[in-house]
Structure formats: C-alpha cells, structure tokens
Amino acid sequence: MSAETAGTGTGGAAPSPSGAPSVRIRGLVRRYGARTALDGVDLDLGPGVTGLLGRNGAGKTTLLRCLATDLEATRGEVSVLGRNPERAAERTEIRRRLGYLPQNPEFYPYFTAFGLLDYMAVLKELGGRRARHEEVRRGLRRVGLYDRRHSRVRRLSGGMRQRLGLAAALLGDPELLLLDEPTIGLDPEQRIRFRGLVSELAVHSTVVLSTHQIEDVAALCQRVLCLDGGRIIFDGTPGQLVDRARGHVWERSGHPGEGHTAWRLADGRYRVLTVAGSGRGPSPAGAPGGSGDGGLVPVEPTLEDAYLLLTGVDRDLGLEQCAR
Numbered sequence: 001m002s003a004e005t006a007g008t009g010t011g012g013a014a015p016s017p018s019g020a021p022s023v024r025i026r027g028l029v030r031r032y033g034a035r036t037a038l039d040g041v042d043l044d045l046g047p048g049v050t051g052l053l054g055r056n057g058a059g060k061t062t063l064l065r066c067l068a069t070d071l072e073a074t075r076g077e078v079s080v081l082g083r084n085p086e087r088a089a090e091r092t093e094i095r096r097r098l099g100y101l102p103q104n105p106e107f108y109p110y111f112t113a114f115g116l117l118d119y120m121a122v123l124k125e126l127g128g129r130r131a132r133h134e135e136v137r138r139g140l141r142r143v144g145l146y147d148r149r150h151s152r153v154r155r156l157s158g159g160m161r162q163r164l165g166l167a168a169a170l171l172g173d174p175e176l177l178l179l180d181e182p183t184i185g186l187d188p189e190q191r192i193r194f195r196g197l198v199s200e201l202a203v204h205s206t207v208v209l210s211t212h213q214i215e216d217v218a219a220l221c222q223r224v225l226c227l228d229g230g231r232i233i234f235d236g237t238p239g240q241l242v243d244r245a246r247g248h249v250w251e252r253s254g255h256p257g258e259g260h261t262a263w264r265l266a267d268g269r270y271r272v273l274t275v276a277g278s279g280r281g282p283s284p285a286g287a288p289g290g291s292g293d294g295g296l297v298p299v300e301p302t303l304e305d306a307y308l309l310l311t312g313v314d315r316d317l318g319l320e321q322c323a324r
C-alpha cells in the first residue's frame with residue numbers, strides 16, 4: 001500500500017511550552033525475533049490528543065510501549081520529554097513524568113481501589129503522605145470511583161477496573177499520557193467523562209490514544225495517525241482524513257453485487273465504498289450500482305468510512321460477504 005499522509009510524521013506536532021516536542025522519534029524499528037512490528041517510524045508529538053488507528057497487529061501497542069520505556073528500540077532514535085530512554089537515569093525521570101494505561105491492565109486483586117492507587121502514587125514518588133492521599137482521592141473522584149474506594153479490585157466490574165487503570169495513569173497530571181484502548185468496557189456516561197478528563201489534561205500535556213473506537217477519535221483528537229504494517233500511512237487531522245473519502249461513499253437500496261465493499265445498514269440499505277481508479281466499486285454514471293442502475297446516492301463520509309477506505313478497501317476484506 002502506498003503511504004497516504006496529509007503531512008509527514010514529523011510535521012503536525014504542536015511544540016511543548018519549552019519549544020521542543022514531547023516525543024521525537026526518528027527511524028524507529030522494533031522487531032520481535034523475525035517479526036517487524038515497527039518499520040521506520042518518524043514522529044514528533046506535542047500537546048493535544050493524537051489518536052492512533054490501525055488494524056489488529058498494525059504496531060500501535062508496540063509504539064506506545066516504546067514511548068512508555070517498556071520496550072527498547074531495535075534501531076532508531078527515541079526521545080521522550082527531552083530524555084533518552086536508553087539511559088537508566090533518564091528512563092527513571094521519564095517514568096516519573098508519564099502516565100501509561102496498558103492494554104488489559106492487571107491489578108493486584110486483593111488491594112482496595114484506594115490502596116492500589118496509593119501504591120501507584122508511591123511508585124511515582126508523588127509528594128508526602130498527606131498530599132499523596134489527596135491526589136489519590138482526586139483520582140478516584142475523577143473516574144467516579146470514590147464511593148468504591150474501599151472495594152477490593154476483584155470485586156469491581158470490568159469497566160470499573162478500566163477506570164481505576166485510567167485514574168492510575170492520570171495520577172500527578174502527567175506531561176505525557178499514553179492510553180492503549182482506554183474506553184473498552186466503559187458505559188456511555190463514563191466514556192463522556194473520560195473524554196472530558198483527557199481533553200482537560202491535553203491543554204498542557206501530550207496525550208496519545210490508541211483505539212479501535214473511531215467515535216473517540218472523532219470526538220477527542222486534533223491529530224490522527226494511521227499505522228499499517230508498522231508504518232505511518234496517514235498523519236493529519238480527522239477532518240483531512242474525512243476529506244479524502246469525499247466522493248467515495250454511497251448508499252443504495254439493493255446490494256451492489258459481488259466485488260464491492262459494502263455492508264448492510266440497520267434500515268436495510270447498503271453503504272458502499274469505492275476507490276478512485278481502482279476499477280472496483282460503483283461510479284456515479286456506470287458500473288453496477290451507478291446512476292443508471294438506480295438508487296445510488298452519494299453521502300457524507302464519516303471518519304469510519306475514511307478509515308476503512310484508507311486501510312481496507314484496496315484489500316479483499318469480504319465485507320459484502322460477511323455483511324449479507
């Protein structure tokens with residue numbers, strides 16, 4: 001697949017108050033044995049929320065783990081908050097100043113919610129006991145778990161544990177917040193609360209959000225990066241990504257036929273995606289589903305349409321088969 005970038009991986013970062021980007025990556029390669037998970041990533045990140053999109057296995061978690069100092073680069077340069085994670089003393093300093101919510105966080109089940117956050121706050125060296133406890137209470141209130149502060153982790157629901165993980169990541173208002181699929185399991189009310197918390201923090205901090213929830217990206221992110229096969233294939237605003245899909249999204253009453261990327265909507269109509277010059281999919285005036293065939297209506301693309309066009313439509317996803 002050819003790279004489709006609205007800018008370059010290094011062009012869109014707003015500088016931090018100090019003027020330097022919070023994250024600076026050049027030529028990052030990360031391999032697991034023979035498997036290449038990141039394949040030459042260049043990236044500058046500054047304050048604001050950046051969404052990381054990509055299919056399963058695209059390299060999103062690997063990128064976050066490299067930024068969280070959890071994984072070393074196989075090759076390339078990584079600078080986080082102006083420090084080099086390969087040097088032990090600088091790595092410790094980065095860890096004090098970042099918040100990281102890993103994918104599927106695991107917690108000690110017999111800790112209480114308060115005890116667990118307090119333990120995390122101790123590890124982060126957050127102030128004296130009194131100030132630390134105040135920060136822990138603030139964290140529990142932020143994610144709506146204050147009433148459950150005495151509950152043991154094993155008695156919390158899945159969504160509550162996810163919120164506890166978020167509270168842990170937010171402790172001390174980190175300068176860099178890395179969130180790996182943070183809204184999994186959250187109910188709609190908590191998801192809205194999450195968005196408020198993250199956008200508040202992102203006024204001064206750099207937030208990177210890896211997700212498959214495209215609505216979260218549309219609602220929260222000023223910048224979106226799309227990874228595919230360990231490479232950045234799009235870097236721009238959500239609006240720029242949507243603009244790419246204009247003229248390629250349609251709806252019609254009947255199925256457009258084999259060979260088109262289409263899926264059935266709740267009202268029984270079909271949404272159809274087309275790629276310019278691909279020779280696949282309907283066009284306004286011809287081909288199956290064209291205006292001559294009746295019923296093909298151009299529609300406003302969503303971010304989800306644009307994402308699918310970018311990552312999927314030139315491959316045989318078989319959407320039409322599985323959607324019928």
Ligand SMILES: Nc1ncnc2c1ncn2[C@@H]1O[C@H](COP(=O)(O)OP(=O)(O)OP(=O)(O)O)[C@@H](O)[C@H]1O
Pocket residue numbers: 032035036037054055056057058059060061062063103
């Ligand atoms: N610990 C590991 N050992 C070996 N290979 C790994 C390991 N972790 C990830 N990989 C491989 O690296 C590639 C990138 O994986 P990664 O978890 O970064 O993708 P992802 O975009 O986060 O996927 P998902 O959306 O499913 O979470 C995949 O091919 C994956 O199989």
